[in-house]
Amino acid sequence: MLNLQDMRREYKQSELDESSVDASPFVEFEKWFKEAQNAQILEPNTMLLATSSAQNIPNIRAVLLxxxxxxxxxxxxxxxxxxxxEIEQNPNVALEFLWLDLERQVRIIGACEKISHTESLSYFMKRSRGSQIGAWVSEQSTIISSRKLLSIALEKMKEKFESGKVPLPDFWGGYRVKPSKMEFWQGRESRLHDRILYTKEGNRWKISRLAP
Ligand SMILES: Cc1cc2nc3c(=O)[nH]c(=O)nc-3n(C[C@H](O)[C@H](O)[C@H](O)COP(=O)(O)O)c2cc1C
Structure with a gap:
């Protein structure tokens, strides 16, 4: 059995104060993201995306910002x-960035919507040819009988798109999460962490401190 109860770590690296955070959560996020990059965290743009279905069944997975x-x-x-x-059934989603090396997490709640075709195309064109073809190959989240099926589909697509540009599949593109709440969490000693919450109120953001 795993001995988990003795695993314990004090968070001491930094602190977060409502008087020193930026008035805009976007500016604060950019600052934290750059610090995560500078700390050489692996794939700092990885975020957990939580959705729920019309039947209120939750689901969560990692995606890249x-x-x-x-x-x-x-x-x-x-x-x-x-x-x-799930997004179609309920556009309200949550995101989480977990940057443990900095003893930090950022939680976001917001509504999700498809981005424009132009925006998706612009990003798709920047992907490697392999990733572009990969988007065509995988019917994501469907059950497949074997890995071999993927290899066969890949070979077929490589032939199909042997020359010229790989077009953007109409079943592939971006979603934008528009935040209504953003929480910045900084680990502190004795589990008395700092939590600063931004809540959107009309055109401005209200800043509050939450109990840890
Ligand atoms: C680090 C990491 C990054 C990922 N990035 C993406 C991504 O940007 N887009 C994506 O569709 N899946 C991404 N995935 C795969 C998803 O976590 C997930 O397996 C897939 O999207 C299917 O999810 P769904 O069945 O809930 O739709 C990533 C997985 C990991 C571990």
Whole structure:
């Protein structure tokens, strides 16, 4: 059996104060993201995306943040995947960045919507040819009988797109999560962590401190 109860770590690296955070959660996020990059965290743009179905069944998986600005957080995926079906049923989602090397997490709640075809195309064109063809090959989240099926589909697609540009599949593109809440969490000693919450109120962001 695993001995988990004796696993214990004090968080002491930093602190977070409502008087020193930026008035904009986007500016604060950019600052934290750059610090995660500088700390050489592996794939700091990995975020957990939580969705739920019309039957209120939750689901969660990692996706990569690919566009970030004041409009929101964009990831790319297959528009027929399970996550896409769940977003269709309930556009309210949650995101989580976990940067444990910095004893930090950022939690986001917001509504999710498809980005424009132009925006998806612009990103798709920047992907490697292998990834572009990969998008065509995989019917994401469907059951397949074997790995071999993927290899066969890949060979077929490679032949199909032997020359010229690989077009953007109509079943593939981006989603933007537009935050209504963003929480910055900094680990502190004795589990008395700092939690600063931004809540959108009209055009401005209210800043509050949450109990750990
Ligand atoms: C680090 C990491 C990054 C990932 N990035 C993406 C991504 O950007 N888009 C994507 O569709 N799946 C990504 N995946 C795979 C998803 O976690 C998931 O397996 C897949 O999207 C199917 O999810 P669904 O069945 O809930 O739709 C990533 C997985 C990991 C571990």
């Amino acid at each position: 690919k566009i970030f600005d004041e409009k929101g957080f964009v990831f790319f995926t297959n528009y027929n995947s399970d996550k896409a079906k």
